[in-house]
């Protein structure tokens with residue numbers, strides 16, 4: 001038995017050594033390889049360029065263990081998050097699939113929405129090229145950790161030239177304090193398929209825990225995925241997530257990633273435009289306050305000609321919170337006629353709030369269009385006065401303007417009940433700022 | 435209607451104000467009574483918008499002297515939102531765009547806040563929708579403007595119409611319209627003027643800031659004031675506007691200079 005280089009990683013890996021093997025040799029192999037990498041890698045520090053602003057020391061001070069079996073959670077616990085629009089729902093409690101709370105019913109010929117063990121029985125062939133592959137664990141200790149723990153996962157597979165008319169909801173609920181959980185979600189859209197997937201993180205425990213999640217997305221030629229990620233962990237939680245997306249020829253991937261919760265959150269979104277004419281729209285919104293830190297790193301990799309990517313990242317930072325955005329755009333040699341734009345817009349609600357935003361363009365093709373811009377500002381005094389001059393109390397006017405700032409991202413979410421829910425949450429959260 | 439015996443809605447006495455440390459208002463005096471329409475004219479930069487914004491409570495202006503009473507009560511000590519609820523309305527010279535706030539939600543919020551403060555009934559979204567569409571019809575406004583963000587991408591004239599829509603919605607006691615006529619085409623001008631005329635009641639009043647006598651063909655003022663150098667230097671009836679249109683401001687400024695130096699000389703003589 002090997003031990004990890006880093007004692008903290010070693011502790012987190014304790015459970016993995018007893019994980020039962022699966023009937024799939026390829027999966028066992030990948031898990032084994034990930035375990036090896038996790039053993040070899042260390043916890044990044046702020047000396048690491050990719051983690052300059054995000055100090056993981058508080059995470060390493062946390063005593064964590066694996067979830068002690070499936071917690072018993074009643075239907076009322078998930079009621080606030082239920083989306084009436086959803087056609088299927090997979091619920092994971094502390095990372096473990098909760099069949100009683102889930103609806104996999106929409107198991108038509110069009111789509112397969114199921115926990116991993118089920119999905120593998122019928123769709124191992126569709127999963128094998130992507131699962132534990134898209135999200136590389138060679139250099140990323142958190143992906144390695146997650147992959148080493150890989151047991152449960154939310155699986156969404158949409159058949160060729162079909163659409164799952166209703167959104168699929170993947171809900172992760174944290175209930176046990178002091179646990180580390182390793183949610184995984186894999187979405188495979190076959191060619192010409194279309195689907196909306198909502199990935200959501202909520203907590204009913206008020207204490208610290210660690211969510212280390214990985215999402216893998218494969219969008220085949222001409223397919224269209226709309227992916228919403230809502231991170232609403234509790235204020236003491238640590239949330240480290242990686243999402244790896246591969247978009248094939250003429251396919252599109254649209255996402256809104258909303259970060260509201262967690263004491264420390266980090267989202268690595270890696271989108272590869274792996275075919276000609278691929279399209280990606282990436283919207284992000286972080287709304288944080290008090291001493292929260294929200295770090296978003298995105299990588300948009302234009303590998304083929306005629307790709308287009310549009311990115312808008314917004315942050316609303318109150319209290320003594322800190323938002324980090326690093327947006328890398330990579331245009332490979334040969335990815336001619338790439339058209340990419342990136343906007344980073346940041347609203348500071350207090351003088352202790354900080355934001356670090358950095359565009360990072362690496363362009364190796366000559367016939368491309370790449371635009372980027374960043375702004376950091378406060379609420380506009382004239383807008384504020386305009387609203388007040390119509391009778392709105394100052395705080396209400398501030399809330400409204402703050403909401404309006406985030407609204408351009410929230411309103412792009414294609415699920416109405418979720419937009420309304422976020423509207424309420426954002427208004428309440430900006431109100432609490434006063 | 436001139437109303438010399440009527441109740442004063444607004445009483446401004448010796449008002450002085452600075453912006454960014456620079457004195458802009460230098461002794462404004464103005465009394466507006468119920469039922470009256472006042473026009474304030476004057477060269478660019480004379481302080482007309484500053485005066486309007488000071489009345490509405492813009493925090494960028496520092497009051498350095500004088501008093502303002504609104505319906506008998508001190509106005510300067512209260513917040514902009516309280517002034518709005520008390521019945522002051524400023525139609526902005528440059529209405530701001532507020533992307534992300536829907537015009538209908540904004541209008542309803544404003545309406546309900548002001549109604550609530552007056553102890554009147556608030557309207558739910560459906561009721562308000564009926565109410566506001568009726569108002570828009572009067573102003574010949576396309577209901578599509580309800581769905582858009584506040585003033586965002588509105589043309590100059592559309593923004594001004596939206597100001598009048600807010601005025602019609604909030605039913606203030608005192609409306610100060612800062613160049614609402616600028617940028618309006620002839621038809622829009624007529625619509626806006628009709629709107630104002632229909633909103634005038636015996637117990638409210640209007641102050642119109644304008645550069646053009648044209649507006650005053652449609653809305654007939656009881657008083658025309660000339661503002662220059664941060665104060666009112668002349669007051670007359672509606673015929674003064676016509677005279678200004680043909681002769682410009684120079685003669686008024688001259689006249690004022692002669693008056694003030696005459697007064698100063700007289701004061702010096704008395705003192706001696």
Ligand SMILES: Nc1ncnc2c1ncn2[C@@H]1O[C@H](COP(=O)(O)OP(=O)(O)OP(=O)(O)O)[C@@H](O)[C@H]1O
Nearest residue numbers: 453454456458476477478479480481482483484485
């Ligand atoms: N922030 C500021 N700092 C310095 N001076 C200012 C500031 N804001 C306004 N002023 C000055 O105050 C003066 C009065 O401006 P105001 O907008 O009230 O004029 P106005 O009479 O409305 O002009 P117009 O007819 O062009 O609308 C102008 O000279 C203007 O430059």
Ligand SMILES: [Mg+2]
Nearest residue numbers: 482483484527
């Ligand atoms: Mg002006």
